[in-house]
Amino acid sequence: MLYTLGLMTLPSSSPASESGPGLARDSGRPRSQPQPGHLYDVAIVGAGLAGSELALRLAEAGHDVLLVTQALDHVGNLYAPTLAGAAFPADSHLGALAAELPQGADSWTFHRRLKARLESTDGLHLLQSTVSSLDEEPAEDGGERLRLGTWEGPTLLARRAVLAVGAFLKGRLLVGDTMEDAGRLSEVAYDFLADDLARSGVYLTGAAQEAAAVEGAPPYEVRFLTLAGSELDGFRVERFSELYALGRCTPQGDSYRRVLEDAAALAMQLGARPSEGEA
Secondary structure, three states, rough: OOOEEOOOOEOOOOOHHHOOOOOOOOOOOOOOOOOOEEEEEEEEOOOEEEEEEEEHHHHHOOOOOEEEEEOOOHHHOOOEEEEOOOOOOOOOOHHHHHHHOOOOOOOHHHHHHHHHHHHOOOOOEEEEEEEEEEEEEEOOOOOOEEEEEEOOOOOEEEEEEEEEEOOOOOOEEHHHHHEEEEEOOOOOHHHHHHHHHHHHOOOOEEEEEEEOOOOOOOOOEEEEEEEOHHHOOOOOEEOOOOOEEHHHOOOOOHHHHHHHHHHHHHHHHHHOOOOOOOO
């Protein structure tokens, strides 16, 4: 799979050793090979746990999926340095992946395996870019489509889009007396996107999450914005026809289990079939 950063195309850097049981599932369909102006079935903004789970489910069901992350090194980042206590549903893609890892595997190993899985999934384009705006416009074949503006410049198009941006809408990281315009691991905050949503009339409300000190790391707090509950009809953002929201950027996304269960529910709503054990 190729990754596009601005106007530059880069080959995948994941080592071949990352492929293994359960990682490369060949559906017999060609990989997504997008060109400028390509219209995806679904664009997912944010490649954390919720966005990655949703992307895998939709691609497996035959959708042409775009998964956008601000940095490929941040795919599937966890709040803790290990998987200890990470209660992933057993019937989720991420739960199955975590179960394949050796006991005591750290979160970086999980990140690498998840990134390799996303890269090897047919019909899924993993893109490094920063989405800064969302606009709805008429599609050439009728209905609506989403135009996603990016900080780098190129425009992305999709019939439907999902916000899965976690705790990064106007994210602010507080460690002691220091505050940084960033997420929990100093990831870039989605300030432009938050401002654009507000300009569209979407009401955002403040939230915060604290993490206790662990060996070698101080405690910290992340303050961020979420979509207000009044803006949502289930997963759909009511001010748009085909925009949805999932995970920590909504009032409901408060645990790993919850966001993965919600990803499964939204995948079903968008046309994916249930995984084994869910039917």
